[in-house]
Amino acid sequence: MERRRLHLVLTLALIAVLFLALWWADTHLGEFPLRVARTGAIYVVAAVAYNLVNGITGQFSLGPNGFMALGGYTTALLILPLQQKQFVWFLEPLMWPFNSFSFPGYLFGLAVLLGGVMGALGALLVGIPSFRLRGDYLAIATFGFGEIIFVLANNLIPLTNGPLGMKGIPEYANVYWCFGAAVVATLVVSNIANSSYGRAMKAIRDDEIAAEAMGVNVFRTKMLAFVTSGFFGGVAGGLLVSLITTISPTLFTFGMTFNLLIIIVLGGLGSITGSVITGFGFALMSELLRVVEAPINIGPIHIPGVPGMRMVVFSVLLILLMIFYRRGLFGQFELSWDWVLSVLRVTRGVREWKRERKTESS
Amino acid sequence: MTLETFIQQLMNGISLGSLYALIAIGYTMVYGILRLINFAHSDIFMVGAYFAFFLVAIFRLPWGVSAILAIILTALVGMIVDRAAYRPVRNAPRISALITAVGVSFFLENLGLVTVGARPKAFQRPDIMARVIPIGPAAVSGVSIWVPILSLALLALLLFIVYRTKVGMAMRSVSTDIETTRLMGVDVDRVISYTFAIGSALAAAGGIMWACKYPQINPLMGIYPGWKAFTAAVVGGIGNITGAMLGGFLIGLVEIMTVAVLPGLSGYRDGIIFTLLLVFLLLRPTGILGEPLKEKV
Numbered sequence: 001m002e003r004r005r006l007h008l009v010l011t012l013a014l015i016a017v018l019f020l021a022l023w024w025a026d027t028h029l030g031e032f033p034l035r036v037a038r039t040g041a042i043y044v045v046a047a048v049a050y051n052l053v054n055g056i057t058g059q060f061s062l063g064p065n066g067f068m069a070l071g072g073y074t075t076a077l078l079i080l081p082l083q084q085k086q087f088v089w090f091l092e093p094l095m096w097p098f099n100s101f102s103f104p105g106y107l108f109g110l111a112v113l114l115g116g117v118m119g120a121l122g123a124l125l126v127g128i129p130s131f132r133l134r135g136d137y138l139a140i141a142t143f144g145f146g147e148i149i150f151v152l153a154n155n156l157i158p159l160t161n162g163p164l165g166m167k168g169i170p171e172y173a174n175v176y177w178c179f180g181a182a183v184v185a186t187l188v189v190s191n192i193a194n195s196s197y198g199r200a201m202k203a204i205r206d207d208e209i210a211a212e213a214m215g216v217n218v219f220r221t222k223m224l225a226f227v228t229s230g231f232f233g234g235v236a237g238g239l240l241v242s243l244i245t246t247i248s249p250t251l252f253t254f255g256m257t258f259n260l261l262i263i264i265v266l267g268g269l270g271s272i273t274g275s276v277i278t279g280f281g282f283a284l285m286s287e288l289l290r291v292v293e294a295p296i297n298i299g300p301i302h303i304p305g306v307p308g309m310r311m312v313v314f315s316v317l318l319i320l321l322m323i324f325y326r327r328g329l330f331g332q333f334e335l336s337w338d339w340v341l342s343v344l345r346v347t348r349g350v351r352e353w354k355r356e357r358k359t360e361s362s
Numbered sequence: 363m364t365l366e367t368f369i370q371q372l373m374n375g376i377s378l379g380s381l382y383a384l385i386a387i388g389y390t391m392v393y394g395i396l397r398l399i400n401f402a403h404s405d406i407f408m409v410g411a412y413f414a415f416f417l418v419a420i421f422r423l424p425w426g427v428s429a430i431l432a433i434i435l436t437a438l439v440g441m442i443v444d445r446a447a448y449r450p451v452r453n454a455p456r457i458s459a460l461i462t463a464v465g466v467s468f469f470l471e472n473l474g475l476v477t478v479g480a481r482p483k484a485f486q487r488p489d490i491m492a493r494v495i496p497i498g499p500a501a502v503s504g505v506s507i508w509v510p511i512l513s514l515a516l517l518a519l520l521l522f523i524v525y526r527t528k529v530g531m532a533m534r535s536v537s538t539d540i541e542t543t544r545l546m547g548v549d550v551d552r553v554i555s556y557t558f559a560i561g562s563a564l565a566a567a568g569g570i571m572w573a574c575k576y577p578q579i580n581p582l583m584g585i586y587p588g589w590k591a592f593t594a595a596v597v598g599g600i601g602n603i604t605g606a607m608l609g610g611f612l613i614g615l616v617e618i619m620t621v622a623v624l625p626g627l628s629g630y631r632d633g634i635i636f637t638l639l640l641v642f643l644l645l646r647p648t649g650i651l652g653e654p655l656k657e658k659v
Contacts, residue, residue, distance in 0.1 A: 060460045129644035136399055137643055139460060140592060144636035147589070151633035254585075258468055265461060308480075311472040318465035322458050323450040 007337040015183055022175050034175060035243075040283035041178035042239050045185040047263040047275040049232030052189050054261075055269035055332075056198065057225040058205025063126060063142030064233045064260050066149045069252035070122045071115030071234025072241040073153065073160055076169050078103045078111040079242065084168040088161055095158040108172040112181070112238040119234020120227045122149075127226045131219050134208065146254065153249035165248025173242035181239055182276070185232045190272045190334070192228065201225055205270070255311070259286075262318055266328050274330030289313060363622065369500035371622040372615075377506040377575065379614020380513035384568035385591035386598065386606035387520060388561030394537040394601035395557055397456065401463040402443055403565055404588020405470035408581060410436040410566025411485070411573040412478065418486055425488045433566045440562025441555050448558075449551065474581025482580040485573040505575045516567055517607055520560065524603060529556055537601065586632060590617070593639040599652025608650060613638075 025034065046064055053061045077098045085094050085102065093099065103111050122145065130141040153160045192198050200221045203211035212218050241247040263282045267274030292309045321328065363371075385407055392400045413435045417428030447466050451459045493504040524530035532553045535543045544550050572587060573579050590613055598609025617635055621628045642649065 054457065058455075058457060060457050062464075126640070129640050133643065133647045136397075136456070136460065137596075137647065139399060140596060141640055141643055143589065144593070144639045148633045148636050151630055151636075155629040155633075258464065261461060261464060269457065306476050308472055308475045311468065312476055315465050315469035315472055319447055319462055319469065322454070322462040322465065323447070326451075326454055326458055 003338075010337050011187075018179065018183070019176070022179055026175050036283050036287055037280070038173065038175055038178040038243055040280035041175075041182040042173075042236050042243065043260070043263060043283055044182040044276050044279035045178075045232050045239065046236035047260050047267070047279045048182075048185050048189045048272055049229040049236075050260050051264040051267070051269065051272060051275045052192065052201075052225050053229045055264055055271065055275075056193050056205065057201040057222055059131075059222055059226070060136060060139045061142045061226065061229070062139050062254070062257050063123070063145055064229070064236075065252045065254060065256040066126075066142065066146035067119035067122055067230045067233030068237030068240065068256060069146070069149045069153060069249075070118040071112075071237030072247050072252060073237075074118045074234070075111045075115040075238030076166050076241045076247045077159070078114060079108060079172065080166055080169055084166075088164075088166050088168070089158075092157050094161075098159075105170065105172055108170075108177070108242070112177075112235055112242075115238030116231040116235040119237065120231040122234075123227045123230025124223070127223050127230075131222045131226070143254070146252075146257070150249050150253065153252075160249070163249060165246060165251075167246040169241055169245045169247065171242060171245050173239045178239055178243070181235055182279075185235070186272060186276055189228070189232070192224075193272060197221060197224055202270075258311075258314075262314055265318060265321055268328030268330035268332060270332040271328070271330035271334055273335040274328060274333070278329065286310065365498075366500045367622070369497060370502055370506075371618055373497070373500075373502045373506035373510075375615040375618035376611065377509040377614075378618055379611035380510045381568045381572055381575070381587065381610075382591045382594045382614050383607040383610025384513055384516065384564045384571075385587060386594040386610045387517075387603060388565045389592050390595040390598070390600055390603060390606040391533070391557050391561050393595070394603075395533065395540075395554060396448075396452070396459070398448070398459050398463060399592070400561075401460075402466040402470060403561065404584035404591075405467050405474075406436060406440055406443070406562045406584075407565040407569040407572070407588060408474065408579070408584035409439055409470065410562075410569035411579045411583065412474070412581075413566070414570045414573065415483060415485055415579055429567075429570050432570060433563045436566030436569075437559040437563040440558040440565075444555055444558040449554075471581055471585075478581060480580060480582075482578040485577040485579050487574040487577050491574040505571075509571045509575060512567070512571065516564060520564065521603070523560065529553070533557055590632075590635050593635055596639060597642050597649055599649030602649070602651045605649055605651035612650075 025037070046068060050061070050064050053059050080088070080102060082099075082102045085099060088094075089099075126138075126141050126145045130138040154163050156162075193201070200211065200216045201224075203214065203216055204218055204221060208218060237252065241251075244251075259282065263278045264275050266282070267276075267278035289310045292313060293307050385403065388403045388406070389400060392398055392403070410432055413432035414429055417423050417431055418425060421428070423431065443466055447462050448459065451462050487505075491504045491508060494501050495504055495507055496502075522530075524533060532543070532548050533556070535546070535548065536550055536553050536557075540550055543553075568587075568591075569584070572583075591610065594609035594613040595606045596609070597612060598605030598607070600606075613635060616638065617631055620634055621631050627634065
């Protein structure tokens with residue numbers, strides 16, 4: 001009990017330090033680094049939740065893009081100002097009730113939350129047919145779901161404005177919202193992973209039949225993981241559209257899922273802290289890797305820039321990771337307070353031991 | 363609907379369905395043996411179409427020769443993919459193999475985008491495919507006639523290989539029990555390699571005929587046909603070759619007929635197929651011909 005309280009205090013202290021750092025960054029850093037940081041935080045929200053399904057429960061989902069789309073469209077419809085709504089839907093009018101109201105800035109949190117609820121409902125809808133079966137049907141069903149959402153987004157013009165999408169979405173998603181969501185997602189998912197539900201999930205990952213024989217309700221446990229991930233997927237989608245201020249069906253294609261897949265594989269399937277670190281790493285890396293798409297001049301040799309080269313690099317990276325470095329950076333290891341404290345204690349112990357030896361020899 | 367348009371749409375649906383059947387077989391064979399969803403299969407299909415395109419447009423080979431060469435080359439690509447990407451993860455957890463497959467799929471698509479560019483290319487189809495043939499009151503394009511005939515011939519050839527040759531026997535044996543087959547002295551890796559070659563060859567044939575039917579090709583052309591073919595494999599009962607053929611024809615007909623009967627839904631045609639998939643998973647997950655999966659503990 002004592003140790004748990006210590007961990008709680010340490011976690012709260014870390015969050016306080018993080019938000020102080022954010023306050024400093026918000027006032028001192030330029031627009032670009034903040035934008036990369038916010039994108040990274042949104043990736044963390046989606047990736048941590050995705051890892052709960054793929055890494056911890058061991059079910060291969062390809063769904064996050066669909067859930068993010070649901071959340072994104074929900075949030076966008078709620079927060080787009082009325083004037084902008086009239087301006088955007090010029091072919092066909094926007095359907096009721098969305099044409100009669102718009103959330104003010106202080107209700108942004110509610111809009112994002114409702115986006116998350118829509119994501120969770122979507123997950124419920126896909127989860128029920130796919131989890132009745134064992135095996136890889138989830139991958140197909142979730143992919144199909146993403147495509148259905150894409151088709152709907154393209155065709156339901158009174159609701160989504162079709163391929164044109166919406167623009168002028170207010171940019172409420174500042175660093176505090178993005179990092180706040182990342183902190184909440186990380187805490188919720190890691191608490192689930194460390195609870196008895198989480199142990200049931202890991203049991204399913206390691207051996208589904210054995211878990212079932214031990215009395216784990218396989219269907220309900222998988223659904224819990226999947227719906228949680230749908231919820232945070234929706235939240236991430238809502239934050240993302242407010243960050244980039246536009247939305248269109250192509251924003252949430254399979255490429256989004258692919259990015260998240262790289263993040264969780266690189267961080268280690270089943271390691272939540274791994275996903276947090278690689279989530280930020282990926283946001284940074286995709287900016288840095290723009291170099292490979294830009295034209296390069298080495299003395300007289302001119303290499304023209306090839307757009308799309310980044311994705312080739314990422315897909316090769318994914319294949320190589322799977323073949324040679326399957327565990328990712330962290331494997332299933334978690335950065336925990338226990339581990340941090342033990343490292344500190346060990347190093348202190350070693351230092352004292354060395355000092356003692358020095359005094360003995362002299 | 364008049365009889366005329368009905369015949370046209372029926373032929374259209376059958377030819378589309380036969381293409382789905384050709385692709386679905388590659389999915390179902392690999393799944394039957396390795397329990398792996400080969401996400402890259404849809405891109406192998408695209409690679410086949412591009413090989414044919416380049417052989418015709420750049421090397422100026424006669425049509426039949428370049429189609430056969432393209433099929434052989436694509437079969438090689440399939441074997442290389444298996445050797446380079448799938449064999450190293452064969453003993454890894456299933457999820458690793460699936461992720462590798464997604465990676466290979468993305469790699470082929472983006473390599474295509476980088477090397478040949480995203481702009482669609484006009485595919486030169488042979489005259490025989492473009493000619494319009496009258497059937498009763500309807501005028502049906504040559505593609506709709508020739509594609510089902512060629513596909514059925516290829517499917518017959520496949521059934522012959524699987525059920526009447528030694529390699530086919532080895533394939534069926536591997537899909538029943540890999541370990542026992544290995545103990546019987548069969549080179550399992552080689553059999554799997556052949557499976558990939560056959561599946562890829564059929565996908566290439568499908569890709570070339572697809573390009574004859576819809577004569578514009580681009581590096582992302584495989585995604586939708588691939589997933590619909592996978593749906594066909596699931597609907598027919600995954601792992602079952604005859605089921606995949608049946609599912610392919612069914613999906614093709616459903617797709618064409620819904621749009622023909624309800625033109626207002628044409629924007630939703632992809633959505634309809636995936637909804638059908640979810641419905642099938644809910645009501646009859648083993649598909650039309652599939653047997654209930656038995657799991658050994």
